[in-house]
Amino acid sequence: MRVVVLRLGHRPERDMRITTHVGLVARAFGAEEMLLAARDQGVVDSLEDVVKRWGGSFAVRHDVRWREEVREFRESGGVVVHLTMYGSRLSEVMDQIRAHDRIMVAVGAEKVPADLYGMADWNVGVGNQPHSEVAALAVFLDRLMEGKELDREFQGQLKIVPTPRGKQVVERSPAGDGMPDQGD
């Protein structure tokens, strides 16, 4: 299965950290690419830096024309899932979505253009309460991949050895000038 994440509605400065989290989640949960429908080299640089140190082949493109990307993705046989609190219940549509091989997952910021609702194959609510596009994307991908993505190995300069106490990091080359984190 190949997954691409499309990030819409990004406002440079204000959304920099949230969009970076969206990109990190996309990578960590098995997507191969994030398309950013805004120009923000800072987000691209910070994600590429993580890829360089932590491995994998995750790619980022910014300043994309999202309507063209959606159209081309669908024309080449992919399906588009728009995550929105207003959408169908996740549990009711997941099996249909998982039957597809190439999936674009669109996540907006506070507002998305109304035509996205019509262009997507599915509008899906990861719950129907307000919360976070970062969380919605993570839970969607975790369920899509049935939890298997978290045990995937990335071949990077840095590698964590899971441990019940403290921190164990293996460094494979003399690069790496600090460690980003998932929550501490």
Added chain:
Amino acid sequence: MRVVVLRLGHRPERDMRITTHVGLVARAFGAEEMLLAARDQGVVDSLEDVVKRWGGSFAVRHDVRWREEVREFRESGGVVVHLTMYGSRLSEVMDQIRAHDRIMVAVGAEKVPADLYGMADWNVGVGNQPHSEVAALAVFLDRLMEGKELDREFQGQLKIVPTPRGKQVVERSPAGDGMPDQGD
């Protein structure tokens, strides 16, 4: 099962949006309370506003002394799970954690005090790659509650009717001056 989320390492201003997302995720994924180990009335207000409009009994306390909270929680029979990319694999410890009735989930920002690793009953990695505390919390709670939390009903002024296209919101009272969102 009763779940409390403890948010550490919050820096006012810089982390306001991320911490608000942490709180919204806590509420939407079934936690009953968030404790914030920093003083930030803005975060409290914005979460309380969501509770008022969207329902449920989610509570927020800020400016807590986290070590005391952790100690008291454990003394009263609860267990503490610290989410960190360095921790044990989620899939290996989830069954042990789920056997407990009262669970505190601690999520940090970029750095957490080192003693937390020793005070927690489990240090758990939602994957061992850098991503996002918002995502880590959501996936942890989704798996903890085996996906059931997303179909829970909240009794609020506003209620979404899940729909494949567009937006259907039922308003039960004349309050509500706009709708927060989970990703558009």
